[in-house]
Amino acid sequence: MFDFKSYIPSVLPSLSTSDAATRLEIQTLTGGFTNFTVRATFDPPITFQNYVLPSAVLKYAAPYVAADPSQPLSIKRQQIEATALGMFNGEFGSEDTSMMKGVVDLLEGFKGRLKVPKLIFHDKQKNVLWMEDLGKTRSLSTYLCESEGSNVDTLNEIAANLGQFFAELYVSTRNPPQELIARVSNPAYMTETYGYLAGLTRKALVSAGLPDADVLAERVRGALLDVEDDIDGDDRCLGMADMWPESMLIDDEDRCGLVDWEYFGVSSASAELGMFLAHLHILFLSSTSTSRTRAMTESFIYRFFDEYLKRSSPPSARFKRRALLAYGRELVNGLEFYAPKLDEISKARVLRAGVRSLRAAGSRDSDLNLDVLEDVHVAGLDLEDSGCIDEETQRVKTARLWFASMGL
Template identity: 45%
Template sequence: MDLFDFSSYLKCILSVPSEEIDIQQLTGGLMNLTVRASFTPPANLFRFGHLSSAILKYAPPFMAADPTQPMSVHRQAIEAQALVLLSGCSIPAISEILSKFPTLRIPKLIHHDAERHVLWMTDLGETQTLSQYLTSDPLMHDIERIATSLGAFLAELFRATRDPPDDTITLVANPSHTAQTYSFLISVTKKVLTTAGITNAELLAERVNEALQSNGTVEPCLGMADLWPGNILIDSHCNIGLVDWEYFGLSTASSELGMLVAHLHLIRLQTQASAHENSRSFTAFLLDSYFQHAPAPSSYFRRQILMAYGCELVTRLENARELEDASKGQLLNAGVRSLIAAGGSENEVDFSTLKVLDNDRGALSQDIMAMVCHRFA
C-alpha cells in the first residue's frame, strides 16, 4: 500500500514538473515513511534557498509498518520542535557544543507541513547506520575516532541541557506517549521474565516500573529517548549523523547511555564473529570518552543505567526472532543480572552480580555492562 504520494505532493508544493523530482525510499519505515527527494535542477526550498535534495518524513496516524496500530501524529511536532532546539536557536549552549564537534551533524528543519504531516529536513547524504557500520569491515582507528567523538558529544549535550527550564520541557512534552511507552515496557518485562521462569519476575518488573517513573525527575536533561544504533548514521568520511528525534524530551543521561549500550550488546549477539570485537571496541571507546567529559556518576546514575540496560535487553526478547536460542539465553541472562545488580534502591546496588560468567563464549554475555560499571564501581 502506498501510504503517501511524495512526487505529487512536491509537484504541488514546489510547482515543479514531476520529471525534475526523484524519490528514493529510505530504510526503516516502522513508524513513518521517509524518503530522499532529489531535484534536478535544485529546487527553491523555503528559507534554505536552492537545494539539490531534502529528506521528507510522512507521519501517518498509525504505524507505517502496521496500519492497524494507531499512533498520534503529535510525534512529528515533537521532532520539529527538537530540530529547532538542537539548532541552538533557543539553547545557545547546544550551538557551542555543535561547533566543537564539526564531524557530528543533526538535520536542520526546512519546513513542517502540520496539515499534511510531512517534515522536511536537510539531507545528511549517503550514510549507513551504526549497526551496519560495525558489521562491515571498518578500521579500528575509525571506530575509535567515531566512538570517542560521540561519547564526548553525548556527555556535553546532557550536561548542557541539565535541568531544562519549564517552557522548554513544555515544548517537547508528550505525556500520553510517555505513559503508553512505560506501560508497554513494564508489561513486556513482566511477560518475558514470567515466561522464562524467572522466580523474582514480579519484583524485577516492579523495579523497572519504579525506575521508569523516576526518569526525568532526578538529574533531568534533554535526550533523544530513543538512542540506539539505528538513529546513529555514519558516512564514508566518518561523520556522525543523529536522526529521528520524535521522542526527544525530558530524560536522564543514565537512561540514554544504558539504552545505547544495550543495543551495542545486541549487535554482538546478532552478527558474525568478526563484528564482535568491533562492537566491544566501540563500546569501550565510547564509555571512556563519555566518562572523561561527564560529571562523576552519582549513585542514582549507577543504578539507573543498570535498570535501563537490563530493561532494554529483556524487552528486546519479545521480538528477537532473528536470534538463535543460545543468543536469546545470553540476552536474558545479561538483562536479568543487570536488573538484579541494580537492587531495590541506590544503596543496594551490587556490581559483583555482573562478574559471574557461565557461558562458553567467555565475557560476551556480561562484559558490556561490566565495562560500564568498572569505570565507577
C-alpha cells in the same frame, strides 16, 4: 505506507503530478521503527521554503507504531522532533533560555564531525516532516558490521567524538528550566510510550516463564516515570531518550549525523547510556556478527565511555540503577525487534543478560547489587551443560568490563 509519490506534488506548486513521474525519485529508508521515512530526490533540484533541494528526507508520523500498527502512538512525537531540530539549528522562541543556545554552540564545536539535520518544513496537516538529507550514510550498527571500508582508528575517532558530545550535552543541560521543558515535552505522550515499553518487557519475561516478570516490568516502568519526577536529580538532563546505533548515521567521510529526535526532552544520562550499550551488546551477541564486528564493537564501547567519563561526575547509586534498568529493558525488548538477527542460542544469551541486569538494579537505589551481574546462573533460565557455563562465564566477564568502562 504513506503515499509520498502523490503527496509531494500536492505540496510543491512547481512540481506537477505529470512532472513527478520523471523528476521525482522516492527511496524508502530502513532502520526506522515508529515512522515511515523516505528520501525524495529531485532532478533538477527544486526551491522550497527558501532551500534549494536536490533531495530531502521526509518522515510521515502515523497515529500508530509503523512496525506495529496495532500499537497506537501519538503524532505529538513529530511536533517534538520539529521543535528539537529547529532549536538545534538556532531557531529560538522568546521563552528559551541560554541553555539551548549553549547546546547550539556545543554542536558548532563539532562542526565537520557531528551534525543534526536542518528542519525544512513541518506539514502539520499531513503529519510530514521535511528534513535536510545528510546524503549517503549508513547507521553505526551497519558501519560496525562492514567487512571493508572501516578501520579501528577511524572508528575510535567517531566513538571519541560521540562520547565527548553526549557527555557535554548531558552536563550542559542538567536540570533544564521548566519553560524549556514545556516546549518539548508532552506528559500524556511520554506516559503512553513508557507504558508501551514496560508492556513489551513484561510480555517477553512472562513468555520466558520468569516468576518475577511482573516485579521486573514494574521496575522498568517506575524508572521511566521517575525521570519526569526527579526535579532536582543530578542525572536529569535533555537528551534523545531513544539513543541507539540506528540514530547515528556515518557518511563516506566518516562524519556522524544524529537523527530521530522525536523523543527529545527530559531524560537521564544513565538511561540513555544504558540503552545505547544494550543495543551494542545485542550486536555483539548476534548470530550474524563476525569476529571482526565483535572486535570493532568492543573497541567502540571502550573508547566512547572513556571519553564520556573524562567529562562526567562519578556515578551515583541512582545513576547506576537507572543505567542497569534501561540496559536490561532494551535487551529484553530487543528479543523481538532483533529476532531476524538472533538464533535461539543468541536469544537465550540476550535474555539472560537482560534479566541479570534488571535483578541487579533492585527495587530501589539502596538495593542495588552489582554482584548479581557476575552470576553466571540466572534463576529461571538454567544453563544446560558445562560447555555453556564456560561460555557464559566469559560473556559475563566481558559485560562486566563494559559496565566498568561506563563507571558502574
